Amino acid sequence: MSDYQTLLLDISDGVATLTLNRPDRYNAFDATMLEELPQAWARLRDDGEVRAVVLTGAGDAAFCTGIDRDAVPTTEGDYSFDPYTYQDPGEALGPKTHGMWKPVIAAVNGMACGGAFYLLGEVEFLIAAEGATFFDPHVTYGMAAVLEPTLLAPRMPFGDLMRMMLLGAHERLSAARALEVGLVSEVTPADRLAERARWAAEAIASQPADAVVATVRNLWMAQELSRRQALDLGSFLLAAGNSVEALAEGQAFFASGKRVKPNVR
Structure with missing residues (x-):
């Protein structure tokens, strides 16, 4: 079932599967998704039948590649903003920001980069397909990497996180390396990703x-x-x-x- 334009939502047996559904844009978030994700987290938070959530992205190419710069207006020319009033568009995406304390498991396939970490930084744990990659291209394109690495800091060793941020688009963290450094808890073949995430969610949902x-x-x-x-x-x-x-x-x-x-x- 789904009442959303950019998301798919299915609930069964105490487990909700929430899918970012813009595969033609690598599941990047646009203005509509920025509105719909907070609504979805609030809905799942308040639904007494939901005990655990699997968060994933549609298609095989990407979990999420952050903001869709073609769909969300950005400032061109003389770039300036007031740091005391600035609100990053991605800050409202994560489950914890909306009081969602039911467990959320991320099932990551393909690319996860940039603004994807607003989501991945607020889930309980990650399961990744063997071909998943993680990177943050901010500095390559002249933008400071600030909020996303702050969310990832508790999940990764300092040196590995610093390397990923400073190398920008020049290097991607493989699923195998992400497992070694603790960013993900399990790596599985792509054709078993949904099954493994569902198993974990159902096991959690079966408990008080x-x-x-x-x-x-x-x-x-x-x-x-x-x-x-x-x-x-x-x-x-x-x-x-x-x-x-x-x-x-x-x-x-x-x-x-x-x-x-x-x-x-």
Whole structure:
């Protein structure tokens, strides 16, 4: 189902699949997508049936290549702006910006570059196809790379992130190297990408929702606050996550005698 021009949305069995759907433009975001993505995150956030989300891009060429410069107006000639009032058009794209604390898994095929990191910097983890590549061409085209690397900083070693930003369009990070540095958690053949992302989302969605959401919020908080602040606030998340409903659901599963057959990564 989809009520959007630039997105596809399908919800089944507690899992939503949200697809950036401009494959002819490498899934770059235009003015319409800039409006629709925040709407979609709010919708998924408030839908009680949704417990996990897979975020992906249509086609094989790209997950997303950032802003579509042919579709979103840019300033030409004398370029100036007021840094105190400037709002980057991509800042409103990510799930966390819209209070979306249900887990979001990115399934990345093809290119992911530039403004794609507004999205990838706010998901829980990434699964990449073997042919996926990651790069940021900002400096090559005379633009400072600032907001995107800030979002990626917790996910990558400093040297690898700095190299990717400074080499711009001159180098692309392969899926294999992205796995080595921790940007992605799994690399899979392209024809299994959707299957692997769906498996992870379904496994997450099968677990008590309150416990999952509290865990997500805690881990984001832990990387943004000091250790002492995170531990102090963690007690409130324990109270929220260990709800009567979550504990009952989890204990009923344990008492049933059923056991999960784990994936070994």
